[in-house]
Amino acid sequence: MKTAQEYMDSLRQMSGEIYFMGEKVENLVDNPHFRPHVNSAAMTYEVACDPEFEDLATATSHLTGKTINRFTHIHQSNLDLVKKVKLLRAIGQRTGTCFQRCVGWDALNATYSVTYEMDEKLGTKYHERFCEYLKHIQENDLMVVGGMTDPKGDRMLSPHQQADPDLFVHVVERREDGIVVRGAKAHQTGAANSHEILIMPTVNMRPEDADYAVCFAVNLETPGIMQIFGRQTNDERKMCEMDQGNRVFGIVGGETLVVFNDVFIPWYRVFMCGETQFSGMLVERFATYHRQNYGGCKCGVTDVLIGACASMAEYNGAARASHIKDKLVEMIHLAETLHTGSLACSYEGSQLPAGNYYPHTTYANVTKQNITRFIYEIGRLAHDLAGGFIGTLPSEKDLAHPVIGPVVDKYFKGVATFPTEHRIRMARLIENMTGGTAMVESMHGAGSPQAQRVMLLRDAKLEQRKGFARKICGIIDDEDQ
Ligand SMILES: Cc1cc2nc3c(=O)[nH]c(=O)nc-3n(C[C@H](O)[C@H](O)[C@H](O)COP(=O)(O)OP(=O)(O)OC[C@H]3O[C@@H](n4cnc5c(N)ncnc54)[C@H](O)[C@@H]3O)c2cc1C
Structure with a gap:
């Protein structure tokens, strides 16, 4: 190695x-x-x-x-x-x-x-x-x-x-x-x-x-x-x-x-x-393996973001507010839901003819489909918790400047005991993790949302599901006898 x-x-x-x-x-x-x-x-x-x-x-x-x-x-x-x-x-x-x-x-x-x-x-x-x-x-x-x-x-x-x-x-x-x-x-x-x-x-x-x-x-x-x-x-x-x-x-x-x-x-x-x-088979195999990943890496990344938001709440003095705690809980709930999806498709995976193991296709697609939504929701909550200054912060050069540096330091301070620089660094991290390129990857990486929906429908066994419904509501037809 x-x-x-x-x-x-x-x-x-x-x-x-x-x-x-x-x-x-x-x-x-x-x-x-x-x-x-x-x-x-x-x-x-x-x-x-x-x-x-x-x-x-x-x-x-x-x-x-x-x-x-x-x-x-x-x-x-x-x-x-x-x-x-x-x-x-x-x-x-x-x-x-x-x-x-x-x-x-x-x-x-x-x-x-x-x-x-x-x-x-x-x-x-x-x-x-x-x-x-x-x-x-x-x-x-x-x-x-x-x-x-x-x-x-x-x-x-x-x-x-x-x-x-x-x-x-x-x-x-x-x-x-x-x-x-x-x-x-x-x-x-x-x-x-x-x-x-x-x-x-x-x-x-x-x-x-x-x-x-x-x-x-x-x-x-x-x-x-x-x-x-x-x-x-x-x-x-x-x-x-x-x-x-x-x-x-x-x-x-x-x-x-x-x-x-x-x-x-x-x-x-x-x-x-x-x-x-065999081209379609190769596309599908790769897509399923790749969609399996997103409740792994993106959850690790979200762990960092949740930590950044919790720290920011402390720097802002708002950490004890009940809605702040609730929003952090919501971020945790979304992240862990994504992670369970990735774990589920792995535990429910099966062996392929070549002998290697393959994730459960539907659960892998559900995981990636959730990523296209939950990561945006997590980003929305992060923007809410961080405050507007993540969108308007001056640069590190301003903070280091002999004349305007002390002004930036004074007016971008949160709770007095935390250095302004820490608050700015954390804000930049949240901005970096929730903007432009980072979000687009969650939408299109491993295929656009519709690509997952096509596979979900294909594997949905709708006829079997219709049969369940017919039986429960008392419709007996030739297919069910
Ligand atoms: C950050 C990032 C990293 C990536 N990394 C890799 C990588 O390492 N390797 C790799 O191979 N790919 C990679 N991708 C590519 C990714 O898989 C594609 O972006 C994704 O499959 C969507 O393809 P597209 O970008 O061409 O968008 P499009 O296919 O143009 O999709 C745009 C919209 O058009 C719709 N659409 C497209 N075709 C049709 C159609 N025929 N009928 C109806 N609707 C349609 C889509 O559903 C979507 O809503 C990466 C993408 C990003 C953003």
């Missing part, structure tokens, strides 16, 4: 083509726009080397028998699924933001299961190839991006119908030694500071989309790959220590558009190529 320091050193040795604000980024690790995301991902390495977290953060590889970082593990039991959720919460409590590495972990588990079933049905050899790739990831403790979301162009058209054929990643050439791919993946969490990307299709496909039904892995330094790093709310604040709120770990994961300009992928890294009938 890599230490956090070794992870950072490995990034320093990488030479991927990454752009931000119109400029090529040469030293990502020491760049203030990237460093918080690097620190946050590094926590996934740090906890694995911490004896306190050994049980949660490490696992035994079912392929090699060696101890590995759990973020590279294929779940071997329901308990593994539960440990995943608890690990995500524990790291969320330490970073207060996204630590990025779950997406690739979910992609590994989804691809592991689907390649097995593809081989069983079609006689292909993808699973064996994938296991070799997995060993490479586990042995080198690499960070992998889960690359599913294509730019998608016109949402009503399938990949092959798009005016621009590159709006979904596709194969442009098949060679004896591999394939050449073109296109892009959008919103790729942690991609700038990852080693590898595992590409999966983003929609269910028909035979006409065969060139788009492609799953492969590639090192992010490979020629032809280019990344464009997205802006985040208030990202210029990363240049100031106090104003950014979460000075060490930043906001959300740091997402890039990853572009593939005719990139060569050798066959030994290709895990699906044209098998359109």
Whole structure:
């Protein structure tokens, strides 16, 4: 396993083509726009080397028998699924933001299961190839991006119908030694500071989309790959220590558009190529694994936010007011409801044909659907508790200024015994955790709300439910006899 320091050193040795604000980024690790995301991902390495977290953060590889970082593990039991959720919460409590590495972990588990079933049905050899790739990831403790979301162009058209054929990643050439791919993946969490990307299709496909039904892995330094790093709310604040709120770990994961300009992928890294009938299965597997997570990491992050709001109430002198306590209780209730959803889908998970374990689909979708609502409600309560100054605070430069600093210190004070600086720091943290980019991730990460509702309806067994109702109200028809 890599230490956090070794992870950072490995990034320093990488030479991927990454752009931000119109400029090529040469030293990502020491760049203030990237460093918080690097620190946050590094926590996934740090906890694995911490004896306190050994049980949660490490696992035994079912392929090699060696101890590995759990973020590279294929779940071997329901308990593994539960440990995943608890690990995500524990790291969320330490970073207060996204630590990025779950997406690739979910992609590994989804691809592991689907390649097995593809081989069983079609006689292909993808699973064996994938296991070799997995060993490479586990042995080198690499960070992998889960690359599913294509730019998608016109949402009503399938990949092959798009005016621009590159709006979904596709194969442009098949060679004896591999394939050449073109296109892009959008919103790729942690991609700038990852080693590898595992590409999966983003929609269910028909035979006409065969060139788009492609799953492969590639090192992010490979020629032809280019990344464009997205802006985040208030990202210029990363240049100031106090104003950014979460000075060490930043906001959300740091997402890039990853572009593939005719990139060569050798066959030994290709895990699906044209098998359109399995694209939907891969999308669903990845989505379910990923939706399972949200009552883990987001609860850990919410633990930090609840702590910030409780502290703010003390700084404001309002902590004993009954409505303040009630609002904190409401935040706790919402957070723990989310967590129970993630635990439930893990405990109720089942074994897939490949042998790995899979969360209960409905409960995982319910968890993510709740995230799209509860995180906003938690944010609303946090804004209520914090007070309006989280939206109007002057900068840390004003606080440090020889003339206006004492004025800021005087007029932004709450209870006399708490330093003004503490109140400002806590306000910035609440602002950071409840604004723009952080909230959008709760809505669209792991799929927009409608994507969960489609799966809830599909698995709803409505006919069975209608039968329950008919029986109870005394309607006996042919179906019930
Ligand atoms: C912070 C963040 C991190 C992310 N990280 C990753 C990552 O690491 N890897 C990854 O692969 N993806 C990632 N995503 C992408 C995420 O999965 C997508 O944002 C999500 O699936 C929604 O896709 P979209 O953004 O293209 O929105 P759209 O699909 O355009 O959705 C916008 C609206 O249009 C509706 N809509 C879309 N298509 C249709 C249709 N055909 N019919 C009817 N309604 C439709 C949707 O329901 C929604 O209401 C991330 C997203 C965010 C915001």
